[in-house]
Amino acid sequence: MSRTAKTFAAVLIVAVAVVAGVFLRHAVEEPLGVSVATAVKPFTLIDHNGRPVTDATFRGRALLLFFGFIRCPDVCPTSMSFAADLLNALGDSAGTLQIAFVTVDPERDTPEALRDYLANFDSRIAGLTGTPEQIAAVTKAFGVYYAKRALEGLDDYTMDHSTAFYLVSTNGQFHRAFALNDDSDEMIDELRAAISAASSPQKE
Amino acid sequence: MSGPILFSAVSFRAIWAVTCLMLNGGAALAADAPRAIVVTQAWVRASLGQTPTTAAYLKIENRGAAEDRILSVATPAAAAAQLHESVSTDGIMRMQAVKSLGINPGQSLELAPGGLHIMIMGLKSPLKAGQTIPIKLRLERAGEIEVEAEVRGLGAAK
Numbered sequence A: 001m002s003r004t005a006k007t008f009a010a011v012l013i014v015a016v017a018v019v020a021g022v023f024l025r026h027a028v029e030e031p032l033g034v035s036v037a038t039a040v041k042p043f044t045l046i047d048h049n050g051r052p053v054t055d056a057t058f059r060g061r062a063l064l065l066f067f068g069f070i071r072c073p074d075v076c077p078t079s080m081s082f083a084a085d086l087l088n089a090l091g092d093s094a095g096t097l098q099i100a101f102v103t104v105d106p107e108r109d110t111p112e113a114l115r116d117y118l119a120n121f122d123s124r125i126a127g128l129t130g131t132p133e134q135i136a137a138v139t140k141a142f143g144v145y146y147a148k149r150a151l152e153g154l155d156d157y158t159m160d161h162s163t164a165f166y167l168v169s170t171n172g173q174f175h176r177a178f179a180l181n182d183d184s185d186e187m188i189d190e191l192r193a194a195i196s197a198a199s200s201p202q203k204e
Numbered sequence B: 001m002s003g004p005i006l007f008s009a010v011s012f013r014a015i016w017a018v019t020c021l022m023l024n025g026g027a028a029l030a031a032d033a034p035r036a037i038v039v040t041q042a043w044v045r046a047s048l049g050q051t052p053t054t055a056a057y058l059k060i061e062n063r064g065a066a067e068d069r070i071l072s073v074a075t076p077a078a079a080a081a082q083l084h085e086s087v088s089t090d091g092i093m094r095m096q097a098v099k100s101l102g103i104n105p106g107q108s109l110e111l112a113p114g115g116l117h118i119m120i121m122g123l124k125s126p127l128k129a130g131q132t133i134p135i136k137l138r139l140e141r142a143g144e145i146e147v148e149a150e151v152r153g154l155g156a157a158k
């Protein structure tokens, strides 16, 4: 390859990487079909105490949603222990935020199971489940993907799922999504700023 | 034609197995001989109620002069164990089975939450914090290595 061709190839690779990076970041912050500062589509679910809740239940506090399932062995517990760290880091201002774990496995994740599960991280985290139709609706409202996948050689399944955190403003508008990264301190700072912006959405 | 080839493959395996055995046996006899593969910080996440799946993590270090490779993992505490990686594509997390995992000489590899892990499936009984379970790694060169993994709370991040 000539020097020019090499340079061209290098530039091309960088350009593709940058575009892909921008696209990926965009895809994470603003999921498919969900725009920032627009009202989240209405949803109805059941909380970990068996009580019905809707999108309106959470108005007045910033709402941080995570979609996962109890049998998830790695990413969900890691994300929930981050959520517990976040609440602890927020200290006195943790009351301005409601974190909720929404199951994508409603067949197995009952309100009681969610309550027991979340007590291992922080009891302030709400667990939300519902009928398969209700879960389909809430995931669609946030552009969340989930699908059952059989575990090879076992009579069991796991779930592929989006693993971002979705922040909803106090007035029920979608604020943005966050992907969990390796630097949890950096993420806590970023979320702290976003939560305070999401708590006074008029100023946006 | 296939006879001699098959035979040579079998005999190569046999020689290899004996060599591995001798190397391992030798290392065990000479107590102060350094081991090429060192596994530390093994832990496993406690399970919730009857939930049959969980994940284990550890650090593996190759102090030897040649690449080695984890071929399989197992634990008597469960029906199955597999090397897995949590991979995120466009924000969607999938767990993929990792067929084998190479460790270069001088390299140390960490299986940690959110990435590489040992997926434990079909737990025989629930795992409670404070217990330990054996985890067996089978390596291409070092052979079988068994470590005790400490069970930590469901909420443990490391």
Ligand SMILES: [Cu+2]
Binding pocket: A073, A074, B055, B084, B085, B095, B117, B118, B119
């Ligand atoms: Cu796994």
